[in-house]
Amino acid sequence: MRAQQIFRAWSPVRARQQVAEDTYWLELEAAEIAAAAAPGQFVMVGFGMRGWGVPFLPRPNSVAAVLGERIGLLIRVFGGGSRRLAGLRPEDEVLLLGPLGTRFQLGGAKAVLCVAGGVGLAPFLLLPRWEPLKRSGAEVRLLYGERGAAAVFDPDKIRELTGLDPEIWTEDGSLGRQGRVTAGLDLKGVDLVLACGPPPMLKAVRALALEAGVPCQLAVEEHMACGVGTCIGCAIETVDPETGEAGYSLVCSDGPVFAAERLRW
């Protein structure tokens, strides 16, 4: 049996708005998932046997907010699946499975640096829900990188959802500081790095954190079918930290949050 119960529910869309270029905010009514989800965890969002087409398979999405009995998702349009999710209307229904996967682990950290790239921002929007963080009173900084200003999720909305003041970086310098978010990675005084974003960014964060000897956890993505560990499709190369043995882990159930040293990157 799993450590945490998985809920399956047809969930009506309660709100949907465009929040940046190709980027949409969805709110879905899913009381049981909302009550249980923690930062780093995800849901599979699909159309079941009633409404499949494109997409056929459900899609993994980070839980980006818990608002009463609703969960919030941050969707960026990459292909047919995300386009359909982005185009949902209030009262449309989706089939949800969740909450799924591992969550960030605070340990005894007192100074946490969160590094978000693109819609990798999503799990960090859920930080206010993180009980260990609330109890610890740890200090949190949020770095958020995008290609350009048009893609940036409204900083005021980030403040409203998280209480954090995001340090924004854009590659073209059209908002915040110019450059990649990893250029702003000052690890002095930091005792935990959490990151989510595109693989090149995660690899850069991982390398910097390992070099500085700062514990680091990465939330990663992979193609998925089931989300619950049965299809064995979402394999990622990992190393067993005890034995040093290389192998595969499943992003859906061994992850999506991995300690940086476990990934064979």
Place this chain on the structure above:
Amino acid sequence: MVDLSMDVFGVEFQNPVMLASGTCGYGEEYADLIAVDELGGIVTKAVTPEARAGNPPVRITETPGGMINAIGLANVGLEGFKREKLPWLRDNLRRAHVLVNVAGWSVDDFVKVVAGLDEQDGFLGYEINVSCPNVEGGTMFGTDELALAQLVGALRAATQRPLVIKLTPNVADIGLFAQICEDNGADGLSAINTFPGMVIDVEARRPVIGNVTGGISGPAIRPMGVYATWKVASRVELPVIGIGGICNARDTLEYILAGAALVQIGTAMFVDPYTAPETIEGLREICARQGVDKLAHLVGALEA
């Protein structure tokens, strides 16, 4: 009350709906989502003599009306299966029947797994995956008449349990391969395994799947699965398990009318784990509406 039971392999299946190999792990993975023991049965993930890590990523991606996979038979191996997986099946499934899917690269591989499991409790019989390459011959067992005959004969000598051969559709005449299995002592046939396929990333000019090629499954292949089931059922006397793109009760009835006594749901479970229980409920509803009191009466009842 509609009777959904099917008498196959000398036992009663409470209904014809099984879960396909590779889509339900070893059963336990779905236990907190659905009542696994209410199903007709499950087919385990393939068991090979040794544990296997599987293929490098990317292992799966969506295709029109389905998906492609190249998992690489990642599994816990014979000893791992006996130690970690079989006890759950034995202790938790009272009514649902279990077929252990077996894969290998030589006749000895298959015989080793079957001989290693035969004395154990917790399962009914075997489903043999003949879509693997034969290291001795270079072709797939399932596309080579002589290799298939030899494999089925060797397995028949190794076990008295139900022996089901899972046929590949990648042959000119699937009926011929079904006949070879029947002639060499098989007890049943599963039709079909996935279709070989490829997906290419045109920006990277590379295959999407790490293994380059993979198997296509899902509703896109359902008409081909129904066709194969009909061809096989028309050719041999053995019971047929219909597989390929089943999403609901209506799809299940297509296979049953074509001659299947049992079916397996696979890829659709990834879309919704409730697909199998809802299919069973749907069979009751359709039978009641059509005035069918026993579903078994519809097996092969195609009017053509």
